[in-house]
């Protein structure tokens with residue numbers, strides 16, 4: 001990584017931290033902790049494996065399309081998912097651990113406060129199905 005790339009990366013990191021300080025995070029972040037604590041998956045990767053499923057099931061497809069195509073430059077959500085999966089591999093989590101993670105977030109109102117749509121166990125299961133498809 002060049003000094004300029006490192007500087008850009010650090011600026012992006014600071015901006016992300018400022019945004020999180022104001023808004024908090026959403027579902028992929030909440031789901032990531034079990035994967036990190038129980039399976040030792042690094043935090044960024046643990047969040048990343050839930051992103052494409054989160055976007056797939058998000059309640060506003062216009063907003064998702066804007067993020068995926070306009071902001072991130074992918075042709076579609078499948079291309080974004082494929083890219084992330086190439087980087088991180090398939091989600092490797094036991095059924096028991098996944099249910100603990102899924103049911104834990106659904107039972108925690110603080111983890112759901114930034115998500116404006118209905119969230120169910122079936123929706124969260126679809127996150128994993130979509131990512132690993």
Ligand SMILES: [Fe+2]
Nearest residue numbers: 025029043047
């Ligand atoms: Fe984080």
